[in-house]
Amino acid sequence: MTNRQDIFDEQARLQKIKAAKDQARANRQGNEKGLYLLFTGLGKGKTSSAMNLVYRHLAHDMRVAVVQFIKNDSAFPDGDRIMLEKLKAQGFPISIDTLGGGFTWETQDPDRDQRMAEQAWQAAMTLITDPDISLVVLDELHIALKKARLDLAPVLAGIQSRPAHCHVASTGRYAPQALIDVADLVTEMTRIKHPISAGIPAQMGIEY
């Protein structure tokens, strides 16, 4: 700031922005609802974004459930599951179910993967309709739909029939357009750079 007029102009500008933001925020009050949030794309951050919804819920003592449609720990320990189980053991209100099979190239058994994905979806519906649960994360649901041949129609109907105050989040590459169409929030994680392309392996604390 070089002189008093500049300071005055800048303060007037910031006051206008604040007034507009405060008004917009006031206008949105009362429109709270249970959201369906969808994270897809090829970049890093899909499961992580859904997991941090879990931690934000736990910050406020709200009950959460996570259903993992793909078992991630064939090659590495699953840091997400390890952390949730640590917290559950300390009394945080978490349920965590790893009911899907592994990636099809790891399990080498597509029919079994399909049966396990169907079981995972049944568990998910029980959690979504539980009135005490505020958030249900369906981790790698999109992969189960594409690779484990989980049927889309009941999934679409189930997510749309969620209770009014239940948030649902789904993750994974290749989200079907029908889910994108009914979601309240969709972020595509766009991969600009990834260390795997530079020959750097998956590392503890980063990928798992």
Place this chain on the structure above:
Amino acid sequence: MTNRQDIFDEQARLQKIKAAKDQARANRQGNEKGLYLLFTGLGKGKTSSAMNLVYRHLAHDMRVAVVQFIKNDSAFPDGDRIMLEKLKAQGFPISIDTLGGGFTWETQDPDRDQRMAEQAWQAAMTLITDPDISLVVLDELHIALKKARLDLAPVLAGIQSRPAHCHVASTGRYAPQALIDVADLVTEMTRIKHPISAGIPAQMGIEY
């Protein structure tokens, strides 16, 4: 699967994929390094992706530090900070510093915001050079660079001089190209849909 030949073909295909993935994974071993990860874009998931790196580190008992360059709780309680403080109180190895000012339109004091951003950066450098810390998250660093006029040159040099096994992650809209250029991983959160556009307010457990 309709007949035995189909099953055989599918199994051969899956075995090929697995062999290729196993070989690629073996080739990457030994190339571990401290990464610089950058999350930007207009969509939801930037801070969340960085926060889940924190929780994955804690899953494996690795020490982490978070520096918040923007104080987020002027309008809402900050669920990320609340959760980290809960865990810190339970003995998890976390340091959490909220050293930046608020958004400029909230604080109405740009010069003070700039001084606070500089103090936050000094604290960040102390953490980055601490050999016991595996991950330093610089939350909303990009906003501090753009809105609080934090100087880019020392930030760029500091991130590039990080110890060999220290991961650094920065978040926020408007990442400068100079940081994107030196990052190992960059995800742009592309906003396909956001509930605020439908008049739905920020909700506990989702935005905060």
